Amino acid sequence: MRALVARRLDGPATAELIETPIPEPGAGQVRIKVAAAAVNPVDLATTDGTLIDYNLSAPREQFGIGWDVAGTVDAAGPGADLPVGTAVIGVADLLGRPLKTHAEYVVLNASAVAPAPAGLEFVEASTFGLNALTAHQALNALALSAGQTLLVTGAAGGVGGYAVELGKHCGLTVVATAGEDDEQFVRSLGADHFVPRSADVTAAVHAVFPAGVDGLVDAAVIGIGAQESVRNGGVHAHVVAGPPPTSLRGITVFPVFINANRADLLEVVRLVEAGVISTRVADTYSLEDGRTAYERLAKGGVRGRLVLIP
CATH class of the missing domain: 3.90.180.10 (Medium-chain alcohol dehydrogenases, catalytic domain)
Structure with missing residues (x-):
């Protein structure tokens, strides 16, 4: 072959x-x-x-x-x-x-x-398998509840885009960062708020949520810079590409490296069939x-x- x-x-x-x-x-x-x-x-x-x-x-x-x-x-x-x-x-x-x-x-x-x-x-x-599964497992690690807030970096990419879709499916308010030209695309995935990555993301997030967001899926692997947008005691999913950033202000950091298992794959497939995952x-x-x-x-x-x- x-x-x-x-x-x-x-x-x-x-x-x-x-x-x-x-x-x-x-x-x-x-x-x-x-x-x-x-x-x-x-x-x-x-x-x-x-x-x-x-x-x-x-x-x-x-x-x-x-x-x-x-x-x-x-x-x-x-x-x-x-x-x-x-x-x-x-x-x-x-x-x-x-x-x-x-x-x-x-x-x-x-x-x-x-x-x-x-x-x-x-x-x-x-x-969708690799990226949707990674986003699914990242959100499971964060264990946020409906009505809480989520920041997704790299929201126009594979993992980030699925994190936006899944976050909205879970009832979260989603703030997304990506390139300026990607705003329409990212909003079409369900993002409630959009911040161009060229902007001061931390300032933009705190302007809407003064205490910071409850959780972060750092699909762009920004690290500490993205964590500054998370409230004290919040949660941070670090999509593995090297060592995770230091946990500051009581924030819990979850390194997320995909675990391909049947149960999670079946759930992701179900969400594709339901139209939740594109x-x-x-x-x-x-x-x-x-x-x-x-x-x-x-x-x-x-x-x-x-x-x-x-």
């Missing part, structure tokens, strides 16, 4: 398309024939060595690329509970694997796989053009997901 991998770790242009044997599933695993696989910022971090720099993965000869996948189960190992032929989505959340979802086939733990949303094409189904496709590419997709994402400004189709 063909697969995209990172060996030189010198950026997206150095990703390699290789021929490699089709992997076999072990106990509790399924093999998915990949129909579509989204491209995410973490894939760029795989190609340039950032995951190693942040001690999230040990150096190795080859890194597989890709976290999101949609496709069909075509083989199941002993104890796997998803029958062959099931249309599924999955998240390859284990770091350092030599082969991941940007390939013609991928083997995942069955616990990191769930039936795909009913009626959704594979391209759309491949776009799917956003920016463009599609073949595996052969995978490097082009990576380089386009690296330039910034992409809204929605770029999707690889084997």
Whole structure:
């Protein structure tokens, strides 16, 4: 089979398309024939060595690329509970694997796989798993109640956009930050208040909520600067990209690193089917053009997901 991998770790242009044997599933695993696989910022971090720099993965000869996948189960190992032929989505959340979802086939733990949303094409189904699951788990960590206030940084991105949608679904008042040109898009996700990231975000937040917001999903990984908008004793979800910031003024900081598990995946799928979580496709590419997709994402400004189709 063909697969995209990172060996030189010198950026997206150095990703390699290789021929490699089709992997076999072990106990509790399924093999998915990949129909579509989204491209995410973490894939760029795989190609340039950032995951190693942040001690999230040990150096190795080859890194597989890709976290999101949609496709069909075509083989199941002993104890796997998803029958062959099931249309599924999955998240390859284990770091350092030599082969991941940007390939013609991928083997995942069955616990990191769930039936795909009913009626959704594979391209759309491949776009939300990693980011919506991360946002869902971040909000679960914050445990805010309806009527409380939430600040979301990076609200035009994958995790941030889903945090806005899920925050509104939970009855929160959402303040969102993003680029000035993204205001209409972010408000369409449900944001109650918008602050351009070029502005003094802390001053803008305190102008509306003098004590600060109750919680923060820091999808842009700003750190202490974003935490200044949180009230004393509030809560802060730090979407992991290095060490979490220091907890100040009694604020509880929750490092959030995705845990792909069936229960949360099923809940996210349910929310997609209910129209709470949207799917956003920016463009599609073949595996052969995978490097082009990576380089386009690296330039910034992409809204929605770029999707690889084997």
